[in-house]
Amino acid sequence: MLRLFFRRLLESIPTLLILIAVTFFMMRMAPGGPFDSEKRLAPEVEANLRAAYHLDEPLWQQFGRYLWNLAQGDFGPSFQYRDRTVTELIASGFPVSLQLGGLAMLIAVVAGVALGSLAALRQNKATDYTTMAAAMTGISVPNFVLAPLLVLVFAVYLGWLPAGGLGEASLLEGGWKNLVLPVFTLALTQVAYIARLTRGSMIEVLRSNYIRTARAQGLSTLTILFRHALKPALIPVVSYLGPATAGLITGSVVIEQIFGLPGLGRYFVTGALNRDYTLVLGIVVFYGALIILFNFLVDLIYGWLDPRSRE
Amino acid sequence: MTAPVGAPLSAIAVPEAPRSLWTDAWSTLRQNRAAMAAAVILGALVLLVLVGPSLSDHRYDKPNWDEIAVPPSLTGGHLFGTDSLGRDLFTRTLMGGRLSLLVGVVSTLVSMLIGIAWGATAGFLGGRADRIMMRIVDILYALPFMFLVILLMVLFGRNILLIFVAIGACNWLDMARIVRGQTLGLKQREFIEAARVSGVKPGRIILRHIVPNLLGVVVIYVTLTIPQVILVESFLSFLGLGVQEPQTSWGVMVSDGAMDMENAPWMLVFPAAFLAVTLFCFNYLGDGLRDALDPRDRSGR
Numbered sequence: 286m287l288r289l290f291f292r293r294l295l296e297s298i299p300t301l302l303i304l305i306a307v308t309f310f311m312m313r314m315a316p317g318g319p320f321d322s323e324k325r326l327a328p329e330v331e332a333n334l335r336a337a338y339h340l341d342e343p344l345w346q347q348f349g350r351y352l353w354n355l356a357q358g359d360f361g362p363s364f365q366y367r368d369r370t371v372t373e374l375i376a377s378g379f380p381v382s383l384q385l386g387g388l389a390m391l392i393a394v395v396a397g398v399a400l401g402s403l404a405a406l407r408q409n410k411a412t413d414y415t416t417m418a419a420a421m422t423g424i425s426v427p428n429f430v431l432a433p434l435l436v437l438v439f440a441v442y443l444g445w446l447p448a449g450g451l452g453e454a455s456l457l458e459g460g461w462k463n464l465v466l467p468v469f470t471l472a473l474t475q476v477a478y479i480a481r482l483t484r485g486s487m488i489e490v491l492r493s494n495y496i497r498t499a500r501a502q503g504l505s506t507l508t509i510l511f512r513h514a515l516k517p518a519l520i521p522v523v524s525y526l527g528p529a530t531a532g533l534i535t536g537s538v539v540i541e542q543i544f545g546l547p548g549l550g551r552y553f554v555t556g557a558l559n560r561d562y563t564l565v566l567g568i569v570v571f572y573g574a575l576i577i578l579f580n581f582l583v584d585l586i587y588g589w590l591d592p593r594s595r596e
Numbered sequence: 597m598t599a600p601v602g603a604p605l606s607a608i609a610v611p612e613a614p615r616s617l618w619t620d621a622w623s624t625l626r627q628n629r630a631a632m633a634a635a636v637i638l639g640a641l642v643l644l645v646l647v648g649p650s651l652s653d654h655r656y657d658k659p660n661w662d663e664i665a666v667p668p669s670l671t672g673g674h675l676f677g678t679d680s681l682g683r684d685l686f687t688r689t690l691m692g693g694r695l696s697l698l699v700g701v702v703s704t705l706v707s708m709l710i711g712i713a714w715g716a717t718a719g720f721l722g723g724r725a726d727r728i729m730m731r732i733v734d735i736l737y738a739l740p741f742m743f744l745v746i747l748l749m750v751l752f753g754r755n756i757l758l759i760f761v762a763i764g765a766c767n768w769l770d771m772a773r774i775v776r777g778q779t780l781g782l783k784q785r786e787f788i789e790a791a792r793v794s795g796v797k798p799g800r801i802i803l804r805h806i807v808p809n810l811l812g813v814v815v816i817y818v819t820l821t822i823p824q825v826i827l828v829e830s831f832l833s834f835l836g837l838g839v840q841e842p843q844t845s846w847g848v849m850v851s852d853g854a855m856d857m858e859n860a861p862w863m864l865v866f867p868a869a870f871l872a873v874t875l876f877c878f879n880y881l882g883d884g885l886r887d888a889l890d891p892r893d894r895s896g897r
Binding site (some may be wrong): 296421436575 | 737850858871872
């Protein structure tokens with residue numbers, strides 16, 4: 286177990302470095318720069334600006350400087366928000382995104398596993414077909430289609446929920462209303478995927494000999510489900526958590542845009558459109574590190590769930 | 597797929613080895629009503645998208661300032677209504693469909709080519725080369741690809757060729773993994789050994805003997821990749837990073853429609869419905885094909 290831990294830890298470092306390098310050099314090779322604007326800057330001013338941001342140095346030196354600062358937690362200054370650093374921007378946007386994504390992940394896993402298990406227990410019955418048809422719909426209707434439709438129904442026509450924004454109120458005093466639609470639309474696709482995965486693996490587990498033995502001993506369905514079937518049936522779900530995280534992060538870009546939430550996804554889109562190199566690079570690196578960290582944790586959980594995989 | 601459907605039992609009993617997989621698959625697929633319905637709807641949709649715009653009285657790209665945001669009507673000449681520039685929404689939806697489907701198919705082909713080449717090579721060579729190649733796939737899996745695609749679009753302009761390649765290049769990982777798994781199994785079979793013993797070069801064995809035997813699996817994953825790719829394209833277009841005016845795609849139309857949805861919900865509803873139905877059908881068809889063609893995944897049937 287300890288060996289697995291260190292091996293995976295060592296492997297994540299080159300992955301992160303590759304991500305940083307690819308993003309860094311891609312941005313520097315692209316035409317156009319952060320100081321392109323309607324009014325042309327005087328050449329001296331631009332030269333000074335470039336010098337201030339170290340853009341006049343050779344590329345490899347810039348890359349080295351970036352890595353060095355990054356190792357100390359400094360993502361550099363933002364080009365677009367002149368008086369703020371990227372670290373500050375990430376610190377202000379991440380809590381919003383984390384709240385959104387964390388809640389969506391929680392719902393996805395709980396609802397997905399519950400629905401999938403239910404469908405497996407009622408295999409080839411009406412409940413099964415309904416649940417799986419609903420899951421297919423969840424996979425097929427993109428969140429950016431669902432989100433405006435839900436806003437139209439619940440915010441515009443019915444007026445039950447706000448159409449967007451975070452609001453002033455804290456979560457418990459009505460602030461949660463702002464999160465209902467975004468979290469729901471973000472979670473739905475993942476609920477559907479997890480439900481399908483759980484159903485498939487649960488059906489296989491329920492067919493195995495030891496479950497039949499448990500049944501023969503007269504254990505109740507619920508006991509069998511929770512005590513014996515759930516852990517092995519969760520293995521494919523756990524290995525899907527990595528891609529699920531990536532999916533949630535990607536989805537949050539659109540969801541934050543639609544609902545006007547000041548999270549990292551929104552900073553990313555505005556940053557990309559304004560060629561705010563350091564901001565975009567910072568967010569990619571930050572999210573990349575987060576995904577890699579998550580995959581690392583998933584690998585460890587996987588090793589715990591499935592002893593065969595430890596070798 | 598031209599196997600004798602509904603042939604008498606005696607005809608099926610004749611050992612016709614190379615065809616049996618497809619004959620079997622076809623009969624399984626025919627019994628799957630959801631998948632067959634999906635296939636029929638998709639066929640109709642493709643036909644409509646290809647032929648429809650040229651039969652329409654309206655051009656998809658010509659604004660008409662006298663007919664802005666006309667609601668849909670059966671008799672008014674605009675079946676789906678018009679958009680905020682007075683362009684016929686029916687024609688535009690079909691033109692958008694052309695582009696969305698085109699991106700879906702072309703990008704999937706790109707990802708298929710990369711995936712097959714990578715997976716078959718890794719699986720066939722085995723040993724160290726296999727380990728390194730699959731490790732690279734694992735590493736790439738951990739990267740937030742969507743962000744890189746968004747960056748590419750922003751940095752290098754919204755060029756349709758770039759959309760094809762960028763999306764395709766980001767979706768080959770699943771294909772590579774699956775193809776490798778299949779190749780590992782195929783490699784052990786006698787006919788591959790026979791080819792090797794008679795001195796056929798590895799590259800040729802892969803092309804002539806491995807790849808044709810992968811077709812079943814490839815067909816499944818192509819069907820399942822197309823909706824994913826369509827989704828990515830509409831996602832980009834929704835953010836304003838996809839195709840540009842006057843060209844359109846379903847993602848662009850959903851994005852435009854969402855802005856006007858309080859006054860003109862039809863601008864959102866029609867393209868959204870087309871997009872959702874298309875994705876739905878591809879997913880159902882892919883699921884059906886998987887049940888029919890993939891011997892490993894028989895669980896739950």
